[in-house]
């Protein structure tokens with residue numbers, strides 16, 4: 001073949017999406033059940049008439065709305081085609097070949113991918129014994145080459161979270177030229193007041209970036225829209241490496257409508273949080289190890305039996321997400337769907 005692709009991309013890991021299996025319940029992608037919020041669904045339908053037009057390239061209305069919501073100047077906001085796109089834009093904005101990106105492992109599987117695409121090097125720091133970010137070890141992993149540290153709080157796929165005091169201690173010690181990206185994709189499911197709202201840190205520190213998404217609590221995963229708040233100079237470069245028009249017009253309208261429906265969203269999250277506790281309690285009663293979760297999923301650290309568990313669950317018509325040799329992540333859904341999963345978990349012989 002005469003085409004020469006970048007040799008360093010030969011080893012690029014593939015992003016593995018949660019599977020959809022006809023006839024089976026999907027608890028594999030941390031989606032919320034029930035579709036978009038009712039008022040948002042109407043707004044999307046109304047907006048369909050205008051899809052022959054290009055979307056607003058600057059995502060102006062949504063960026064302004066987010067800036068007002070969190071009380072930041074709009075220059076500090078960037079909107080992206082899902083927060084995964086913003087992870088990639090952020091890495092591109094900060095890193096060149098030879099630079100290092102530090103993150104916990106296991107954590108969100110896009111971090112090593114976006115790092116490698118930027119030509120930079122991943123530095124993976126093992127989670128601690130409670131499946132939580134080991135912030136001291138992450139601090140120790142920072143070198144003069146480090147440009148970016150991802151802290152996923154709560155962490156995907158373990159659901160664990162770092163507390164206010166330890167994050168302050170960590171941020172106080174990170175060198176000022178290193179950017180800390182607090183990935184808060186699951187923030188809306190946090191109920192523990194000791195798990196900090198990253199916006200507080202973005203407000204007071206000029207090397208902190210917060211990433212959020214409309215994919216999870218707001219139920220817009222299929223439309224692809226997320227946002228970032230960070231230092232203005234960095235947000236500007238993140239916007240520059242944006243693929244033109246990649247936040248489509250329906251996504252922009254739906255995200256705006258979602259921000260008008262916060263009460264509906266909060267009600268939904270509360271129901272998921274109640275179910276989360278019920279599922280975790282039942283799993284614990286069955287003898288499973290279940291780390292404390294702050295997100296809309298639970299983690300079962302099953303080690304070598306992770307794949308086997310996922311196959312057993314699929315045979316019971318429930319799709320979960322297995323990470324080979326490590327564990328299984330199960331999305332919290334409606335009571336009925338969670339019961340189907342619990343039934344499968346009950347039947348797994350250990």
Ligand code: PMP
Nearest residue numbers: 082083084108156185213215226
């Ligand atoms: N961050 C984390 C921790 C995630 O789990 C996800 C979704 N799996 C994302 C970011 C990206 O979400 P999206 O691109 O749908 O906004």
